[in-house]
Amino acid sequence: MRSVLATILLGTSILSLANQAQAQAQAQTWSGDSIVNPLTSSAGDPAKGRMIVASRQTGLCLLCHSGPFPEERFQGNLAPDIGVSVGxxxxxxxxxxxxxxxxxxxxxxMPSYYRTVGLRRVAPKFEGQPMLSGQEIEDVVAFLLSLKIKTVQ
Ligand code: HEC
Known part of the structure; x- marks a missing residue:
């Protein structure tokens, strides 16, 4: 059941890439369970990150996760609450x-948002393109970190 859902979700997300031009995968430097270096040289924008996380076209995070989004009526319960995970x-x-x-x-x-090799069922048109660009990943990370600050205070 879950894998069927994931396949459907992945298909939908990959289709939405039609609007995301030029995104090129870059090398990531893994260190243990972390990627220490940002994927882009310009800092992430938390406001844009919030839009991506809540978006039903790009991030799709709330299909599975819940989080601090009072305006979003339908949130997922297949994954941990994002506001808790950041802690x-x-x-x-x-x-x-x-x-x-x-x-x-x-x-x-959960889809791999920035991996382009070893994926299944990718339409030829989208091969080699990550679901989110490096800048979009940095925007999402910046947004998640902004929640962390609110949680800690
Ligand atoms: C199709 C469902 C799905 C989608 C879409 C999804 N996730 Fe997840 N996510 C999960 C599940 C399930 C887990 C729990 C770990 C696992 O099973 O891999 C998880 C784990 C995580 C974790 C680690 C949580 C922890 O407490 O360790 C983070 C952070 C996260 N997701 C962020 C995101 C963000 C940001 C997005 C959108 C850009 C997103 N996820 C989209 C299903 C999803």
């Missing part, structure tokens, strides 16, 4: 979990 993950750990969650759980239903 125990560093910036580098968050980045790594969005880039390639299959490294942590090979059977995960």
């Amino acid at each position: 125990h993950l560093s910036e580098a750990q968050l980045r790594a979990r969005i880039v390639d969650p299959s490294r942590f759980n090979p059977g995960t239903i």
